[in-house]
Amino acid sequence: MKLCRWLGLAALAVAVGGQAQAAEVKIGVVLPYSGANADLGHQIDKAFDLYVKLHEKDIAPHKVTIIKRDEGPPTGAQAKTVTTELITNDKVQLVTGFVFSPSAIALAPVITQSKVPMVIANAGTAWITNLSPYIVRLSFSMWHPAYPMGAYAHDKIGCKTAAVAYTDFPPGKDSVEAFKTGFEKAGGKVTLSIPMGSPVQVPDFTPFLQRVKDAHPDCLYGFIPSGAHAAGLMKAYGELGLRKAGVKLIGPMDLIPDNKLQDMGDAAIGTIVMGHYAVDLDNAENKAFNAEWHKAYGPDSYPDFMSAAGWDTMHAIFDTIKKLNGDLSDGAKVVDAMKGWSTNGPRGHVMIDPATRDIVQDEYAMEVYRKPDGKLGERILGTTKAVKDECKVLKVGRCAS
Amino acid sequence: VPHVATIAVSILFDGLAYAMFLFITSVGLSVTMGLMGFVNLAHGAFAMCGGFFVVSLTRTLGIGFVPSLVIASVAVGLISIPFERYLYRRLYKSTDLEQVLLTIGLAFMAIATFTYFYGPIPKSVPLPAWLQGDVSLGFRAFPSYRAFLIVLGAVLIALLWYAFEQTNIGAKIRAAVDNRRMAESVGINVDRLFTLTFALGSGLAALGGGLAIQLFGLTPSFAVIYLVLFLIVVAVGGLGSLKGTLLAALVLGIFDTTGKYLLADAGGFFIYAVVVVVLLIKPAGFYGRE
Numbered sequence: 001m002k003l004c005r006w007l008g009l010a011a012l013a014v015a016v017g018g019q020a021q022a023a024e025v026k027i028g029v030v031l032p033y034s035g036a037n038a039d040l041g042h043q044i045d046k047a048f049d050l051y052v053k054l055h056e057k058d059i060a061p062h063k064v065t066i067i068k069r070d071e072g073p074p075t076g077a078q079a080k081t082v083t084t085e086l087i088t089n090d091k092v093q094l095v096t097g098f099v100f101s102p103s104a105i106a107l108a109p110v111i112t113q114s115k116v117p118m119v120i121a122n123a124g125t126a127w128i129t130n131l132s133p134y135i136v137r138l139s140f141s142m143w144h145p146a147y148p149m150g151a152y153a154h155d156k157i158g159c160k161t162a163a164v165a166y167t168d169f170p171p172g173k174d175s176v177e178a179f180k181t182g183f184e185k186a187g188g189k190v191t192l193s194i195p196m197g198s199p200v201q202v203p204d205f206t207p208f209l210q211r212v213k214d215a216h217p218d219c220l221y222g223f224i225p226s227g228a229h230a231a232g233l234m235k236a237y238g239e240l241g242l243r244k245a246g247v248k249l250i251g252p253m254d255l256i257p258d259n260k261l262q263d264m265g266d267a268a269i270g271t272i273v274m275g276h277y278a279v280d281l282d283n284a285e286n287k288a289f290n291a292e293w294h295k296a297y298g299p300d301s302y303p304d305f306m307s308a309a310g311w312d313t314m315h316a317i318f319d320t321i322k323k324l325n326g327d328l329s330d331g332a333k334v335v336d337a338m339k340g341w342s343t344n345g346p347r348g349h350v351m352i353d354p355a356t357r358d359i360v361q362d363e364y365a366m367e368v369y370r371k372p373d374g375k376l377g378e379r380i381l382g383t384t385k386a387v388k389d390e391c392k393v394l395k396v397g398r399c400a401s
Numbered sequence: 402v403p404h405v406a407t408i409a410v411s412i413l414f415d416g417l418a419y420a421m422f423l424f425i426t427s428v429g430l431s432v433t434m435g436l437m438g439f440v441n442l443a444h445g446a447f448a449m450c451g452g453f454f455v456v457s458l459t460r461t462l463g464i465g466f467v468p469s470l471v472i473a474s475v476a477v478g479l480i481s482i483p484f485e486r487y488l489y490r491r492l493y494k495s496t497d498l499e500q501v502l503l504t505i506g507l508a509f510m511a512i513a514t515f516t517y518f519y520g521p522i523p524k525s526v527p528l529p530a531w532l533q534g535d536v537s538l539g540f541r542a543f544p545s546y547r548a549f550l551i552v553l554g555a556v557l558i559a560l561l562w563y564a565f566e567q568t569n570i571g572a573k574i575r576a577a578v579d580n581r582r583m584a585e586s587v588g589i590n591v592d593r594l595f596t597l598t599f600a601l602g603s604g605l606a607a608l609g610g611g612l613a614i615q616l617f618g619l620t621p622s623f624a625v626i627y628l629v630l631f632l633i634v635v636a637v638g639g640l641g642s643l644k645g646t647l648l649a650a651l652v653l654g655i656f657d658t659t660g661k662y663l664l665a666d667a668g669g670f671f672i673y674a675v676v677v678v679v680l681l682i683k684p685a686g687f688y689g690r691e
Contacts, residue, residue: 036622038521194665202617207661228523231618239544263525
C-alpha cells in the first residue's frame with residue numbers, strides 16, 4: 001500500500017516536474033533548545049515547523065531538510081561551535097535561527113569565510129548586518145522599536161523625563177541608546193540609567209526599581225530579554241506600586257511577549273510598548289497565522305514577535321528556494337535573491353532593504369488593556385510606516401562601518 | 402530627593418526579604434553538607450520541584466497559595482526520602498567528584514522532566530489579595546509579599562533554632578555534625594537522623610522554590626541557575642551551621658541589594674566581592690570548623 005503511494009508520488013513528480021531537477025535543500029536551524037532561554041527558541045521553532053508543514057508543497061519538487069542544533073546560553077560560544085559543524089560537516093546551504101546577538105556576532109567571520117548565508121530570525125543588535133555581506137536579517141534591529149519610541153514617549157505619552165533600565169549586554173545597550181537618541185531629539189531628558197545585571201540569571205529587580213521610584217521620572221523605559229526577565233520585571237514594577245506613584249512603564253515589545261502576557265496580570269495594564277507584532281494586530285495574514293498556531297499548538301499557546309519573525313524568515317527562505325529553483329549552492333546568489341524581498345506577513349508589510357540586508361517594517365505603539373473577555377490584550381495606539389534600522393541611517397557608532 | 406534614612410530603610414527591607422529567601426532555600430543544603438559531607442547539587446532541583454507543585458496546586462487545583470506552600474514542602478520532603486535512601490546513601494563514602502556527578506546529573510534530569518511536563522515558559526502563581534499591594538508603615542509603603550517573606554523567615558528561624566538547640570533530636574544532629582563516629586558509638590542512629598534532616602532540608606528548599614516564583618518567575622532551569630547563590634550562602638556561612646547560614650544570608654542579601662541600589666553599574670559584583678573577602682579572612686566560613 002505504502003509502496004504504491006510512493007510509486008504514484010514518484011510518477012507524479014516525474015510527470016509534473018518535467019525538466020525541473022528536484023533538489024534537496026539543507027538548512028541548519030540554530031536556536032536555544034535548552035537552558036533558561038529555551039522558551040525563546042521554542043517560540044521560533046514552532047513558527048518554523050508550522051511554516052514548513054503548511055508550505056512544504058509550495059516548493060515541490062524541491063525538498064528541505066532541516067537540521068536543528070542547540071544555540072545554548074547567550075554567550076555565543078556554543079552557537080559558534082554547532083554552526084561551524086553544520087557548515088563543515090553537514091554541508092548545510094543556509095543557516096537560520098539565532099536568538100542571541102552574541103551568537104551572530106561570534107559567527108560573522110565564519111559566515112564570511114564559508115559564504116553560507118545566515119538568515120537571522122531574532123538577534124537584534126543593530127550593527128550585526130554590517131559584519132558580513134552574507135548576513136540577512138528578517139527580525140529587527142533594537143533601533144526599530146526603540147528609536148521611534150523616543151519621540152512617541154515625549155510627544156504622545158507625555159514623558160518629559162525618563163529613567164532607562166536595561167539588561168547589561170549588547171542589545172540592552174543598543175535599545176537604550178536608540179531610545180535616548182530619539183527621546184532627547186524630541187526634547188526629553190534621561191535622568192537615570194541603570195544596568196540590571198547579565199542576561200544569564202533573572203535578578204531580583206526590586207532594588208533597581210526602588211531606585212527608579214525614588215528618582216521619580218515621568219516614565220521608565222525598560223529593556224530585558226523577553227524570557228523569564230520580562231515576568232520578573234513586571235512583578236517588581238507591580239509590587240513596588242510604580243504606576244500608582246506616577247512612573248509609566250514603556251519600552252520595546254520585549255516587555256510584554258504575547259506568550260507571557262496573560263500571566264502578568266493587572267501590573268501590565270497601561271504599559272505602552274513600541275513593537276512590530278502583537279497577536280491582536282488586525283490583518284488577515286495575522287488572523288490566519290494565529291488560527292493555524294492554535295490549531296497546531298492548542299488554545300493556550302500564543303505566538304509572539306519572535307514567532308512572527310520566524311514565520312517570515314521561513315517564508316523568505318522558501319521564496320528564495322523557488323526563485324533559485326532549488327539551487328542554493330552559491331551564497332552570494334542567495335543573498336542577492338533575498339534583497340528587496342517583500343511580503344504581507346503577520347507583522348504587516350515587510351521588506352528586506354537591498355542596501356543593508358535588514359528588515360523594513362511598520363512599528364506600532366501598543367497599550368496593554370483588559371479585553372471584554374477578561375484576557376489581556378494590546379490596543380494599537382498609532383503606527384509608524386516602513387521603519388528602517390535608524391542606527392544605520394544615522395550612522396551611529398559601529399553602525400557606520 | 403528622598404532622605405538618606407528612608408533609602409537606608411528601604412534597602413534594609415528589600416535586603417532582608419531577599420536574605421530570608423536565601424536562608425530558607427539554603428539551610429537544608431548547609432545541614433546535609435555539614436552532616437554527611439555530601440555535595441548535593443540537586444538541592445536546587447528539589448526547590449524547583451516545590452515551585453512547580455505550588456504552580457499546579459494553585460492553578461490547576463485551585464488551592465490557596467499558603468496551603469499550597471505547605472503541601473508542596475511536605476510532598477517534596479517525602480519524595481526526597483527514597484532519593485536519599487537508594488541513591489545518595491550509596492555514595493556517602495565516595496569521592497566528592499562522584500557525588501557531584503550523581504547530583505548534577507539528577508538536577509539535569511529534573512530539568513528535562515519538568516520541561517517536558519510544564520514547558521520552558523516562566524510560570525507565575527495567583528496570590529491572595531492580602532499578599533498583593535503594599536503595607537504602609539507611615540513614612541513609607543512596603544510590598545506586602547516581601548513583608549510576608551520577612552515574617553515567615555523569622556518564624557522559621559525561631560522554629561529551627563528551637564528544634565536544633567532545645568530538642569533531643571536537635572542535640573543529636575549537632576552531635577553528629579561535630580563528630581559522627583563518636584555520635585554513632587554512643588548509640589545515635591545517624592543514618593535515620595540523616596534521612597530526617599535530608600527530608601527537612603529538601604522540604605525547606607521546596608518552600609523556598611514556591612516563594613521564589615513571585616520574585617523571579619519559575620522555569621525548570623531554576624534548578625541550576627540559582628544553585629551558585631545557595632552554594633555561596635553555604636560556603637560563607639560554614640558547613641552545617643544554622644547560625645552561619647543565617648548570618649551569611651543576611652550579609653549577602655543586604656550587600657547585594659545595597660550594591661544594586663547604590664551602584665548599579667557594578668551590578669552583581671558586590672556579592673562576589675563579599676564572598677572573596679569573607680573567605681580570605683575565614684576560609685571555612687563564618688561558623689565553619691577549620
